[in-house]
Amino acid sequence: MKRIAIIGGGVSGLFCAITLLQSENAPQVTIFEKMNRVGKKILVTGNGRCNITNENADKIERFYGENPTFPKYVLESFTPNNLIDYLAENGLILRKENDKYYPFSEQAGTVLDFLRLKCEILGANILVDKKIEKIIQRNGRFIVNNQEFDCVVIACGGKSSPHLGSDGSGYELFKSFNHTITPLLPAITQIKTENQFTKQLKGIKADANLSIFVNNKLIRRDFGQILFADYGISGPPAFQLSAIAAKNYNNNCYVSLDFMPKFSVEQVKKQIQKIIANPFTYPLKAENLLTLLLNKRLGQVIVKSCEININQDVYELSEAKIAQIAEKIKDFKLKVTGVNGFNNAQITFGGAKTDEFDSKTLQSKIVKNLYACGEILDVNGDCGGFNLQWAFSSAVAVARAINGENND
Ligand SMILES: Cc1cc2nc3c(=O)[nH]c(=O)nc-3n(C[C@H](O)[C@H](O)[C@H](O)COP(=O)(O)OP(=O)(O)OC[C@H]3O[C@@H](n4cnc5c(N)ncnc54)[C@H](O)[C@@H]3O)c2cc1C
Structure with a gap:
């Protein structure tokens, strides 16, 4: 059975784990989270209500980065409607205000509970208080925290609101694999x-x-x-x-x-x-x-x-x-x-250079079996549910790729 390490237990890391584990050939999944619990940032999103997506969040013109068309395939492969339907099928219904969607409960905690508990029930191994600062590659496999894995997904977020966990350390992990990080700026601030x-x-x-x-x-x-x-x-x-x-x-x-x-x-x-x-x-x-x-x-x-x-x-x-x-x-x-500055910003503009990743699978073009999802990539959406949709869509793209479901 394949062993997958996910670095970062935010929306993208948790949803990647869920999608991996809901597949027929579910691998073994371990999530390494540096904070004492996963998903701290989710609780503050949308002023505590979590603006989870937006009816326009599959429109490429609402996303920015050095390569503005990079997110197109991923966003169109798992759209806001796909997310809304998936959540509804699993009992989490949303309410709509103008073009924005929120959980019906109007509590961001609902989204966090859903993701965290779903991961647990599906058998993800969640390790908290585990900041990963080094990933070693040996014989085509990866060593993370003294454990061996077939694939690594870096889902550490950006460097905005570091008190919620995303302190930019994910960029250092990518740099150690010779990936480029584009200039970083505080955004949605x-x-x-x-x-x-x-x-x-x-x-x-x-x-x-x-x-x-x-x-x-x-x-x-x-x-x-x-x-x-x-x-x-x-x-x-x-x-x-x-x-x-x-x-x-x-x-x-x-x-x-x-x-x-x-x-x-x-x-x-x-x-x-x-x-x-x-x-x-x-x-x-x-x-x-x-x-x-x-x-x-x-x-x-x-x-x-x-x-x-x-x-x-x-x-x-x-x-x-x-x-x-x-x-x-x-x-x-x-x-x-x-x-x-970054302390008050909702997202980080810039990130891991997208030209160095496959735009369908989000697999590194430099290191095989190394993936990125969520805000760590140089994909930045407008305010209003766009960034969470990217976190969900990119998580699905990575999980499908690892499970061999979207490799053309
Ligand atoms: C105040 C605020 C309000 C927001 N409101 C909205 C909103 O309503 N709608 C919207 O679409 N977006 C919103 N956003 C943006 C959105 O929350 C992010 O874009 C999204 O959470 C990114 O998800 P992610 O999984 O990529 O990263 P994150 O949510 O940042 O998760 C990354 C995780 O990785 C962990 N981590 C980092 N480094 C390491 C390491 N080295 N080892 C182990 N673990 C590590 C972190 O602790 C964290 O738990 C908001 C952001 C903020 C700060």
């Missing part, structure tokens, strides 16, 4: 910006279109809820754009917020003029000019950013000043100064 205004808005949430520009070129735009903080901005659109910010913050990089994306500048201007012509309070002061349109504090900060004294009467505002306010609502620029 908060964006640091000049903070004169964001400090004043600390704790405020506002829906906006967030666009990121590098050298005055629009790179990406995303809509959603922005959360202002001392250091800059957070919230789903900031997370989505954070890898671009991390790569380019030294490169004349700024974000622009559009707080009324469905209105043109001209329409916003007309709306402000209407408010001035029909005051809801008298005298109407600048501090209340935008109260009917936006979050009150946000409105005041926008007015202040146009160098207007918020105590002045709005009737004294020139046409040009009103136009400037409308433009600020549509294009509130903040210079990007960086991103929060």
